Amino acid sequence: MKKQLLALALSCAFVGAAHADNNQPNPVHFMAGIGLSVGGQTINTVQYTDGSSSNISSGTGGIIHAGLDWRISESFSSQLTVGYQFRETPAASNGDARFTRIPVDLLFYYHPDQKWRLGLGAEYVVSPKVSGSGEASYVSEDFxxxxxxxxxxxxxxxxxxxxxxxxxxxxxxxxxxxxxxDGSHAAIIGDYYF
Incomplete structure (x- = not known):
């Protein structure tokens, strides 16, 4: 076991030294972001005791995500992220409701220059569901x-x-x-690349 750990440590040291000698920047970066989306279809409407109401939309809400960005070449890159997307009704003393899901995004980008990139990709949404509590428990639904x-x-x-x-x-x-x-939506997201 000690020999295996020593071999692993030496391998890491050699890889690190080789990378340090190579003046190429690391092509893989961790990234994280936050944003807002609008769109989709109204799934349900929550009624409040004061007579007001709030819609639960399948495309509107907040987005947080994190993942890896890989610069394949000067002109091309790809990105894989896992996120959390949510829409919550305003909290009330008698209940509230939310639509949540976990999007897994894979995108491929073309870089026309260093400031812009254009991407196409796929989003796989895991566990989309509406959940309500209190008087809004009637809106609960799994997709x-x-x-x-x-x-x-x-x-x-x-x-x-x-x-x-x-x-x-x-x-x-x-x-x-x-x-x-219909969960189609538009979003604006700010990202930070580490």
Whole structure:
């Protein structure tokens, strides 16, 4: 066991030394971002005791994500992220509701220059569901995992900071059958590359 650990440590040292001698920048970077999306179809409406209401939309809400970005060449790159997308109704004393899902995105980009990149990819949505509590528990519904398409434009303010605008086309099918819900949306996301 000690010999294996020593061999592993030496291998890491040699790889690190070889990388240090190579003046090429690391092509793989960790990244994280936050954003907002709008669109989709109204899944349900929550009624409040004061007479007001709030819609739960399949495409509107907040987005947080993190993943890896790989610069394949000067003109091409790819990105894999896992995120959390959510829409919550305003909290009330008698209940609230939310639509949540976990998007896994894979994108391929073309870089016309160092500031811009254009991307196409796929989004696989895991565990999309509406959950309600209290008086809003009637809105709870589970959907099947979904596959969608992404088109995206990203602008880099610096090598670490970017802003992207994307369009996503996807549909959610209820677990119990019934008509599909259009989850297509547009989003604006700010990313930081480490």
């Amino acid at each position: 099947k995992n979904a596959l969608g398409a992404i088109v995206e434009v990203e602008y880099f303010f610096s090598p670490q900071i970017s802003m992207k605008v994307r369009g996503v086309k996807e549909n959610y099918k209820p677990q119990d059958g019934g008509p599909s819900i």
